[in-house]
Every structure is written in C-alpha cells, then in structure tokens.
Amino acid sequence: MHVPKHELALLAVVAFSGCASWQKQGVSVAPPKKIRLAVLPLKLDFSVKNPAELATVAKSTATSAERKNQARAMKARLGEELDKDFELRVSSSYVFSPVPDADVDQAMASLHLSTSAEPTPKQYQELARSLKADALLRVVVHGYGKIKTSWLLLLWASSFGEGAAQGVVIAEAAANVWAGAAVAAEEVLQEGLEWFGGGYLFDRYYAPVILEGDLYSGKTGKNIWGWWFVDTENKKAVKKLPKAEQKKKEVRLLLTFEKARDEMMQKIERAAVSNEEAL
Secondary structure (H helix, E strand, C coil), X not given: CCXXXXXXXXXXEECCCCCCCHHHHCCCCECCECEEEEECCCEXXXXXCCHHHCCCCCCCCCCHHHHHHHHHHHHHHHHHHHHHHHHHHHHCCCCEEECCHHHHHHHHHHCCCXXXXXXXXXXXXXXXXXXXXCEEEEEEEEEEXXXXXXXXXXXXHCCCCHHHHHHHHXXXXXCCCCCEECCECHHHHHCCHHHHCHHHHHHHHCCCEEEEEEEEECCCCCEEEXXXXXXXXXXXXXXXXXXXXXXXXXXXXHHHHHHHHHHHHHHHHHHHHHHHXXX
C-alpha cells in the first residue's frame, strides 16, 4: 500500500547523521570555536482559516472572508515570532552560534530564495558562502494547533507492532536519502486515550506541534542530518503559568513549539558532538 510522503514520514524519523563524518562536509566542532549556523525562515506548512485555530479569541460577527484575512495576518506574525524564538535558542547553544535572522533574510532575498521551495545543494552553498555559515538548518512546521486526522490514525496505529511498522517504513524510505527509526512521539503514544477523541477533540484540548528539521553543510550543500518531532503539550511549562494564561491557546501552542524546538536542538547538538568524537 502506498503511503503519501508526509504521512509516511510521521511513522519514521529521519536519522541518517553518522553515515559520514560531518568534518568531511565542512562542519566541525572545535572548542572554543562554534559551528556558525544559519536558520532559514521557518516554513509554516499548514493552513489556517480561522483565528481560533491559533489563539483563544472572543466570539466575532466577522464574515468568513474577514476571518480568513485575520487568520492569514496572524499566521504571518506567528512566523516572525517563531523565527525569533529559534534564533534565541541557537544563541544559547554550546555547539552553535547563530547567523542573525535579518542577515539570513537579506541573503535569501538577494539569491531569490523563499521558504516555499527547498533550495538546491548549489543554492545552499551560495547562501552559506554569502553568510559565512558552516551549516544551515531548514525547519518545516507541519502542524501547529491541528493534526490531520489521517496522521492521528497513523500515529495511533503505529503503537501496535511498532517494530514491524518501522521495518516497512525504513525499507520503503531507503529509496530516498531517508533511513530512519520510529517517530519521536513516545510521549504522544503513551497517552492512548487522546486518539479516541478524534481530530477535533484532540486539537481542542491539546496543543499539538509537528516539526521537521534538516541540517545542510555550507561547504557541500548536502543534507547531513534530519529528524521529525511530535509534541502534544508542554505540561510542565503550562503548570507554571497563572490559571488565566493556561487557558490561552496561543500561549500553550508556543510552549509546545518551544519544547519541540529544544528537543530538535538538543538532538542536533548531540549529533554534532558524536560525529566529532567518532573522528
């Protein structure tokens, strides 16, 4: 049975760092010097038709067209906020130092690149050269506040016979550059009752976020690392908030995003150190 690419990816995490030393790709940790990392503007690969999908909003008499325009504006502001959030996390890394977002935006504009299409290896090289970056990170937000029902079913189903599912996925994915393990969604699958509520109830009572991260060598433009992250809620962070703030969807979503973002950066940092130690 053929499974669409993105749905297939939710059953398998991309995990192909370590096949070749990062140093051979021009990416190496050499304390006290850090890897100069350019994070491309995040691609928000999901649709928003109503402001209520992204935030807790008061009831409105706005027309459907007006709500769509409001949602579009909210999504644009969200993209800017998430970009700054990611840059802040990279700035605190013990492995990476960030290229300022403004410089990345300017360089991409000069090379006529956008988030809608993934750059080619040559374009990654040109972008890295203009930014003097050792590596580039491309992050796609596949879900923010909502998860496709078909993805929910696949995730739920993957909790049964996980090993067999991984084997099938890896075998099919091997035709690509992907060679992975199971989706990093252990926390999601542990709370099995969530799936029985259906997509609507799940999205209503949780703050799901799905991120895909891919790291590229600035020297060769090749992909040297990739992974998927699925989180439903950042419960520890939410509990620390005042009661009124805990109920705000925009707050809960941002906290879930930050949890997934931290997991991604920790994974990349460990991969960078592991590759260095293997030399």
